[in-house]
Structure formats: C-alpha cells, structure tokens
Amino acid sequence: MSIRTEIKGAAFWITIDNEKRKNAISNKMWTELCQAMEESDANEDTLLTVFTGSGEFYSSGNDFSPNETAGADQSDLDYEAGYARFMRRLIKHTKVLIGLVNGPSIGIACTTLGIFDYVVCSDSAYFSTPFPSIGFCPEGASSAMFERIIGTSKASEMLLFGEPMSARQALDRGFVSHVFPKAEFRQKAAALVEKFAKLPKHSVLASKELCRGQKWRREMLAIHNEEYDLLRKLTVDERTINLILAKFTKSKM
Template sequence: MSIRTEIKGSAYWIVFDNAKRKNAISNKMYDELCKVMDDANENEDIMLTIITGEGEYYSSGNDFSPNETAGVDHSDLDYESGYSRWMRRLIRHTKVLIALVNGPAIGIAATTLGLFDYVVCSDSTYISTPFPTLGVCPEGTSSVVFERIMGTSNATEMLLFGEPMSAKQCLDRGFVSHVFPKAEFKQRAAALVEKYSKLPKHSVLASKELCRGQKWRREMLSVHNEEYDLLRKLFVHEDTINLIMNKFMKAKM
C-alpha cells in the first residue's frame, strides 16, 4: 500500500503507508495524495484533514530511486512533478490541515509542514532539510515560511546549511504545538483530533478562511512557483546530478 484513508466523523485521515521505504513518496503516491486531498476538500461533512505516517517515519521525502526518476526531464516546462501538484492542493485546501508527525520528516515532508494549520510531533521526530548535500534549494514554501515561524538564523541553519531540527527544537522554535512521547503519540494525537472535531464546523472553517484565505494562497502559490522554477534549473545542473547519483543511485547498484 502507499496512501491509506479513513473518515472518522468530521476528520479525513490520510496516512503515508509505505513503511518499508520509510514512507518515501513515490510518483504513484503523489497521484493518490492529490486525489484524496481533493476528496477531503470537496466533502461537505469534513472539517479536519489529517496527515500522518505509518511505522517509524512520518516520511523520508521524495523517492529518488532509479525507477522513480527515470525519464523525468525537469527542463521540460510542460512537465509538472507530483510534488508540485500536491503543493497546490495543500495551499488551496479549505479544511483545517493537521499534521501528526509520528517520526522523522525529511525533505518535502519537512518543508510542507509550514503550510499546515496545526502540527504536533512525537519525541522521536527530527526535521531534516538536506538541500545543500543534494545540490538543490528550499521547496514547500520553506524559503519564506520557515523564517516567519522560527526566525532568520534558525531558518538559515536548516535551509542553507542542512542542519536537522530535533523535536525539542521544533517545540522551542514554535514549529509544533505539542511533543508527545513516542509510546503515547498515536493515542494522544488522536484524542486531540477527536476533541477538535467536535467544534462547530461552520465557525472553524470560517476562521480558517479568515486566517489563510485568498491573499495568503496567492502569496504561497507565488513562493512555490519561484522555488519550483529554481529547482528545475538545479535538477539539471551537472553537480546536482552527481550528488543525487552518489547518494541514491550508486547504493542501489
């Protein structure tokens, strides 16, 4: 399996279910993510959209295995990656987005957390943005959102230098609202969702629109487009190709 869903009352649960690969997000998973997020957004009974991971990881980010990257031409302006299509869904989503980060979140799984309305994590979590080691640049709107959340120096440490952020740092820097012990995470996170799902939907969704309405969406889409244009250029840079080959490809040979 790859993406699993379940509706519980007014909450639409989306689960990264690819634990054998640390919930790395494949092209097929991006297709599924876009579909289920559309389903949640169009369901009038839904107030909360929940994303979490199965197993030890929330998600290790994009799947860079040879099968996933073969034939992809980032210089083709008519090509849009699954990640980019998912980004547009996250930004345009009208339901309250909640991330239950059950373990490490890496790359796109880490940067997109800044687009969620509410984030909690387990004490086994770390947030990793290994852009310099891969020769790429910030994505997921993190080039703007991370600085707003945690300040310039902390954002620079992560986005330019690739330093990870521990669960405690996530809490101290205002990146998450709660850190729960790993053994209690599922139960306590689910209890929060159940508690919030009982609130009046018309009021909660109206407030979400007030906080993150069309002005915010236009800004975030513009940030995403700028990041994605730069990523296209970097992905076809010789140095970036070699760095990705060395990290992901040769290990498979």
C-alpha cells in the same frame, strides 16, 4: 506502498504508508495524495484533514530511487513533478490541515508542514532539510514560511546548511504545538483530533479563511512557483545530478 485514507467523523485521515522505504513518496503516491486532498476538500462533512505516517517514520520525503526518477525531464516546461501538483492542492485546501508527525520528517515532508494549520510530533521525530547535500534549493514554500515560524537564523541553519531540528527545538521555536512520548503519541494525537473534530465546523472554517484566505494563498502559490522554477534549473545541473547519483545509487561518479 500507498496512501491510505479513512473518515472518522469530521476528520479525514491521510496516512503515508511505504514503510520499507521509510514512507518515501513515489510518483504513484503523489497522485494518490492529490486525489485524497481533493476528496477531503469536496466532503461537506469534513472539518479536519489529518496527515500522519505508518510505522516509525512520518516520511523521508520524495522517492529518488532510479525507478522513480527515470523519464522525468525537468527541462520540459510541460512536465510537472508530483510534489508540485500536491503543493497547489495543499495551499488551496479549505479544511483545517493537521500534521501528526509520528517520526522523522525529511525533505518535502518537512517543508510542507509550514503550510499546515496545526502540527504535533513524537519525541522520536526530527525535521531535516538536506537540500545542500544533493544540490537542491528549499521547496514547499519553506523559503518564506520557515523564517516566519522559526526565525531567520534557525531557518538558515536548516535551509542553507542542512542542519536538522529536533522535536524539542521544534516545540521551542513554535514549529509544533506539542511533543508527545513515542509510546503514547498515536493515542494522544488521535485524542486531540477527536476533540477538535467536535467543534462547530462553520465557524472554524470561517476562521481559517480569515487567517489563511485568498491573499495568503496567492502569496504561497507565488513563492512555490519561484521555488519550483529554481528547483527545475538545479535538477538538470550536472553537479546536482552527480550528487543525487552518489547519494541514492551509491554510484562512484
């Protein structure tokens, strides 16, 4: 399991590669994602930072297996989850963020797409936020961005009730710009990246700053901090702990 990176012209590709666990993101992978984001942002030749998944899934979200959650103390104010470190880098990122959602996108992998500048998906993709079933709350700034993108009712359906969104619904709601057939997805998505990478970098990045500059970043960081504060409280709630154990370890609590 790892995060793979590759530079193709003005595009810095980041691939989530943990196919045995449906591209779940481990602690090690969160660190690698942060490093990849920093590398892309520091590269003067980069215009686009492109995320995708290996295999059938985009990502099933955070890895909640016992080995990954052992030792994490959310009550410790000095502890910071890997996803929270990644969120700061995602919000502050100055390059154009593109999500190529090759398959199902779940949890933090889904919510963070609201921060991206451009998203396309395969017709095999769906978008799932199963927070209610494990006693969690929205994260990834989705408590604000989902309502803005897909509307109040659909956002509530996903974030409060855990109902998934299909690829077609995502297109209709403006969450993604294109839906490509699964068999053609990687080719068509890569062609879009290649096309966009040829645009004048100085003007595209200037336009991104106009649309999502410091004011937007301050707002998103504040929303993230509020979400994370609540998530920390819920994570140490005995009811949430029992729900997570029941779901991810098949334990009969």
